Amino acid sequence: RPAVGVLALQGAVREHVAMLEGAGARAVPVRRPAELAQVDGLVLPGGESTTMSRLLETFELLEPLREAIAGGLPAFGSCAGMILLARQVLDGRPDQQQLGGLDVVVRRNAFGRQVDSFEADLPFAGVPGGPLHAVFIRAPWVEKAGGGVEVLATVPDPDDPPDGPRADRIVAVRQGAVVATAFHPEITRDERVHRLFVELVRKA
Numbered sequence: 001r002p003a004v005g006v007l008a009l010q011g012a013v014r015e016h017v018a019m020l021e022g023a024g025a026r027a028v029p030v031r032r033p034a035e036l037a038q039v040d041g042l043v044l045p046g047g048e049s050t051t052m053s054r055l056l057e058t059f060e061l062l063e064p065l066r067e068a069i070a071g072g073l074p075a076f077g078s079c080a081g082m083i084l085l086a087r088q089v090l091d092g093r094p095d096q097q098q099l100g101g102l103d104v105v106v107r108r109n110a111f112g113r114q115v116d117s118f119e120a121d122l123p124f125a126g127v128p129g130g131p132l133h134a135v136f137i138r139a140p141w142v143e144k145a146g147g148g149v150e151v152l153a154t155v156p157d158p159d160d161p162p163d164g165p166r167a168d169r170i171v172a173v174r175q176g177a178v179v180a181t182a183f184h185p186e187i188t189r190d191e192r193v194h195r196l197f198v199e200l201v202r203k204a
């Protein structure tokens with residue numbers, strides 16, 4: 001079984017651990033550089049990206065993690081994790097740090113104007129068995145994606161007027177071995193996104 005770390009500074013750590021174990025990985029909480037060095041892939045959970053960014057600095061994980069991801073460590077970020085993996089964040093804090101790994105610009109709390117949290121059933125590229133139930137909690141969206149980024153899922157913008165122009169918002173992406181979802185697959189019973197990631201870790 002591949003060893004898949006879960007960044008355990010803050011956020012939905014236990015949920016990811018349980019999903020990874022169910023998806024055939026050995027899940028390892030990661031709080032120190034030495035623990036990071038032992039894993040074949042890493043999950044960045046949902047939570048609060050500004051807090052996580054600060055804790056990454058406090059725990060001296062920011063640089064090691066940047067290097068590991070630049071060096072090809074497979075990574076999966078959900079929600080706040082997606083924000084951390086992005087090259088750039090809009091509506092972030094000025095001192096918020098980015099890990100890189102995804103050539104995307106994300107907008108933080110993007111769905112926050114009318115709908116803080118919502119659920120939707122979304123077709124998701126690369127997972128078998130039909131749409132995925134997606135739970136969005138003060139979620140970001142991907143505002144811009146580079147040419148090397150594959151869009152895995154989109155959702156109609158809930159703020160669009162019913163009779164006006166509609167915009168589909170990008171809410172899941174993959175670039176090489178880095179995957180990110182604006183929603184939280186870890187809080188459903190559906191292990192398919194985690195299986196997809198564990199498969200990427202196996203192949204890497």
Ligand code: GLN
Nearest residue numbers: 046047048049079080138
């Ligand atoms: N709004 C949070 C942030 O900016 C993300 C929310 C989440 O992870 N559920 O980090």
